[in-house]
Amino acid sequence: MMILAATWDAERLGPASRELLGAAARLGAALGADVALASLGGAGAAEEAGGYGATQAFVIEGDHAASGNESALAALAELAGELEARVVLLPADERTAEVAPRLAERLGGAAVMHATGIDVTDGRPIWTKPVFGGKALAAVAASEPVVATLRRGAFEAAEATGGTTAVSTRTAPAADGAVELVGTDAPAAGNKLEDAKVIVAGGAGIGNGDGFAELDELARLLGGAVGASLAAVDAGWVPPDRQVGLTGKVVSPDVYFALGISGASQHLAGIGGAKAVVAVNTDPDAPIFARARLGVVMDCRAFVAAMLDRLRNAQ
Amino acid sequence: MLGLGMHAVVLLKQILDWELPPSRFRIDSETRRPPDGLGPTLLGPFEQNALELALQLRDAGVVDRLTALVVGPADSADSLRKALAVRADEAVHVEVGSAEALDPSQTAELLLAAIRRLDGAELVLAGRQAGDWDHGQVGYLVAERLGWTAVGLVWHAERSDGRILVQRTGSGADERLAVRLPAVLTVTSHPSLQLRMGSVMDRMAANKKPITRWTPDELGLAPEQIAAARRIELTKVWVPEVERACELIEGEDAAAVATRLLGRLEELKLLTRPA
């Protein structure tokens, strides 16, 4: 009986993978199961897994991107079956949004998406996941094998154990051509939201694309990145990769400026890890003030202009 | 069928207003869901995006018959009327007591049975995630159980050489994929997918169009079969406490507020300015 964690990291295990291994180790201890890691990215990530508690590591070779997620899905289904995995843990992201439910179905179990907690009761994992956009939490028991995606930042990373493990190399089953990658658009420019210490995020209250150009400058002066609500993205003022929230990026800056953002629960779902939220909104009753450390009741464009003035002069 | 449009089915869900403020949100501890009537119910946002993509495919001649399908209680008919008002060709309502009690696997079973009964469907469009239980699973389960191709987080589609060419949000970058039919696409939000408004005439006409109603029984699914399809059990649902500790920054003008705010962020050691 195993717990299988899977990563698409290339040469090193990134923070999300170490969180997966941390969750896997604690769950494994409670269930009496060993932990295996499957790397769909590269051998380097698999080689590090032994140092974070995995007793088996696999690297699955193949041009996974060429078939969308088909070959990764087939390879994980094959490996999880061979290992008789009780639980498969994946990082919650765009890729696993597609992989996890299909993998669970192929294994005859169930998926739990965006889990934020795991408890073991009577030898059974009980998963916590946000529902209703994060306005509530649900504890769920799922049919095994369970494929769970874990929200970034919700689980403590594995400690380095100094251990090592041999890495087995496997080849992904041949894809049947149902999905073929035709092209990839260059990733959009701008600082990565996931790593930013300061995020200047705008919502519907920003009003237009020019407002977002001002946010770009404010972010630059503060050494940060621009974020946005779904409403601002839908309006076409800012590219979709800037969206923060339940169906956007999950971020953990020191300071998160929420400018003209109402504070819908689905938006807040992305900023649980922010140390301090600064809310600027004309409506003193906007829900964002309930999450904010500092608040300003003001027109957000006037606020941005004053900040730019202040910071430009300071340079 | 070569050269002709396909029959597409769009999966709609009517959900509790997702912007209901947390202060008004409640969970009934007995039923483990929000009490009925807590707020208005609406066609969910990603289902709106899926409907718009389906309409764009029909505008482009890729689709020539569009069926809107919903599994849900009586109020779900509103979502079907909305689809008819933007000229969906047919509307099908699989009526169940309360959709909230169904898990993704059970919902998929009912949808599958309905899709199989709709003849000749080759393309299914679902939302990426329904904004009530936030599962993000039903579209994929339908695809796997039909043995169809599945592609997620799509925001554009066109026909190309007997396949569907899609653009979708990948991990880190957008991807273009050629997809074999029949297929299920799950649809994400995009500026190009804001649901159009029906004309006044179409909206009036929508109220007179028929809605096909099927019971689970008529689809060959007995209550025991639906119960046996469950794979996710809710053991507890609760509303987390949030502490409110907002300090308001005020000042005689915007400049004074900006100065005070920056000073406060430095005091709290949250910001070190390059200045």
Ligand SMILES: Cc1cc2nc3c(=O)[nH]c(=O)nc-3n(C[C@H](O)[C@H](O)[C@H](O)COP(=O)(O)OP(=O)(O)OC[C@H]3O[C@@H](n4cnc5c(N)ncnc54)[C@H](O)[C@@H]3O)c2cc1C
């Ligand atoms: C399943 C699901 C997933 C979702 N995922 C996400 C997600 O990932 N991210 C996300 O953001 N949303 C998401 N949403 C949408 C979310 O529910 C809200 O619709 C969205 O966050 C609203 O964006 P907003 O606050 O910018 O707009 P609005 O709700 O329109 O709020 C605008 C705010 O700006 C204020 N304002 C207006 N003018 C000014 C001004 N001049 N100066 C200052 N303030 C002003 C208003 O008082 C208001 O509070 C999701 C919804 C669902 C159902």
Ligand SMILES: Nc1ncnc2c1ncn2[C@@H]1O[C@H](COP(=O)(O)O)[C@@H](O)[C@H]1O
């Ligand atoms: N009861 C339902 N009736 C019709 N379609 C549904 C239903 N539930 C979910 N769907 C579809 O499946 C998508 C994902 O739902 P979920 O897995 O519940 O997040 C939704 O966006 C809908 O397109």
